[in-house]
Amino acid sequence: MLRESFDYVDYLEMKRSVDDDSLNKEVWDAMATWMNSQQKNRASLRILEIGAGIGTMIERLLDHELLCLCEYTAVELESGFRDVAMQRLRHWAHDHACDFQQINSSTWLLSGKQSKITVHWIQGDALQIANQTLPDSFDLIIGHAVIDLLPVPACMPNLLARLTREGACYFSLNYAGETLFLPAVPGDIQIFEAYNNDMDKRFPTLDWQPSQTGNMLGPWLEKQGHCVLAEGASNWELQAKPALTTNLFIANILDTIETALATLPGLTEWLTIRRQQLQDSQLTFRASNRDCFSLITKD
Numbered sequence: 001m002l003r004e005s006f007d008y009v010d011y012l013e014m015k016r017s018v019d020d021d022s023l024n025k026e027v028w029d030a031m032a033t034w035m036n037s038q039q040k041n042r043a044s045l046r047i048l049e050i051g052a053g054i055g056t057m058i059e060r061l062l063d064h065e066l067l068c069l070c071e072y073t074a075v076e077l078e079s080g081f082r083d084v085a086m087q088r089l090r091h092w093a094h095d096h097a098c099d100f101q102q103i104n105s106s107t108w109l110l111s112g113k114q115s116k117i118t119v120h121w122i123q124g125d126a127l128q129i130a131n132q133t134l135p136d137s138f139d140l141i142i143g144h145a146v147i148d149l150l151p152v153p154a155c156m157p158n159l160l161a162r163l164t165r166e167g168a169c170y171f172s173l174n175y176a177g178e179t180l181f182l183p184a185v186p187g188d189i190q191i192f193e194a195y196n197n198d199m200d201k202r203f204p205t206l207d208w209q210p211s212q213t214g215n216m217l218g219p220w221l222e223k224q225g226h227c228v229l230a231e232g233a234s235n236w237e238l239q240a241k242p243a244l245t246t247n248l249f250i251a252n253i254l255d256t257i258e259t260a261l262a263t264l265p266g267l268t269e270w271l272t273i274r275r276q277q278l279q280d281s282q283l284t285f286r287a288s289n290r291d292c293f294s295l296i297t298k299d
């Protein structure tokens with residue numbers, strides 16, 4: 001369950017363009033090349049997206065004309081996000097001379113001149129859904145800005161087992177352990193460390209550090225029999241400026257730190273300084289993330 005103090009739908013809307021600027025192009029292109037070749041060879045590409053939020057990855061793939069004939073299953077925990085995603089896709093279809101049909105509340109069909117995309121929206125826990133799905137159900141699994149929230153060694157083998165023999169994974173915006181605000185102020189080191197430690201407390205019994213997901217995921221996938229075709233940085237770097245979106249986005253990150261570290265000594269003073277710098281457009285925010293695209297290599 002989300003525990004943020006700000007409007008999460010607004011945050012995900014803003015995050016769409018921040019992520020567009022940050023995504024690793026080489027990794028994206030590797031996925032795009034693979035998707036194009038797959039869609040030439042088969043009737044329909046079956047995609048599973050976990051933690052789909054408000055559907056911005058579907059829009060991104062549509063914008064890049066990467067979805068032609070496709071069955072897209074989007075799984076998202078939050079119940080309110082389905083209708084937001086549906087409205088967004090309806091608008092996308094309208095703006096792109098595409099037909100949008102609501103087959104039922106959770107199944108939507110987008111048809112263009114050369115495309116037919118069925119979106120199946122499932123509200124629920126992706127980890128449970130994996131148990132209810134047959135092996136070989138999907139050609140591609142996508143996880144964008146969500147893998148670092150998951151107990152990877154515990155849940156991922158089961159998810160990967162849903163892939164076909166030649167299946168692929170695109171996992172993007174995986175946090176890689178560095179959060180930085182500039183200029184430096186007292187308390188930074190303790191707060192950034194505590195922030196990572198808070199993430200790493202999530203799965204105490206697992207040999208996995210969520211705060212290092214971006215760094216650990218590629219080697220871990222290789223051990224599962226995947227070949228990592230492309231891997232690289234998708235860092236966020238935002239400069240505070242009197243543009244509402246950027247500042248609101250950074251404000252949300254500060255709120256996230258406040259919620260996560262509520263009882264940490266010195267946090268209130270640190271946040272006061274950072275919020276003032278934000279208001280004065282004197283703040284830079286950086287976070288390290290990594291993307292990867294992998295293919296199954298096992299027999």
Ligand SMILES: C[S@@+](CC[C@H](N)C(=O)[O-])C[C@H]1O[C@@H](n2cnc3c(N)ncnc32)[C@H](O)[C@@H]1O
Nearest residue numbers: 012051052053075076077078125126144145146
């Ligand atoms: C940081 S948001 C990213 C959302 C979306 N991928 C995007 O980038 O706009 C993470 C999302 O994953 C969802 N989520 C987290 N754990 C999940 C799970 N086990 N199953 C399904 N969704 C999950 C959250 O509800 C949230 O919407």
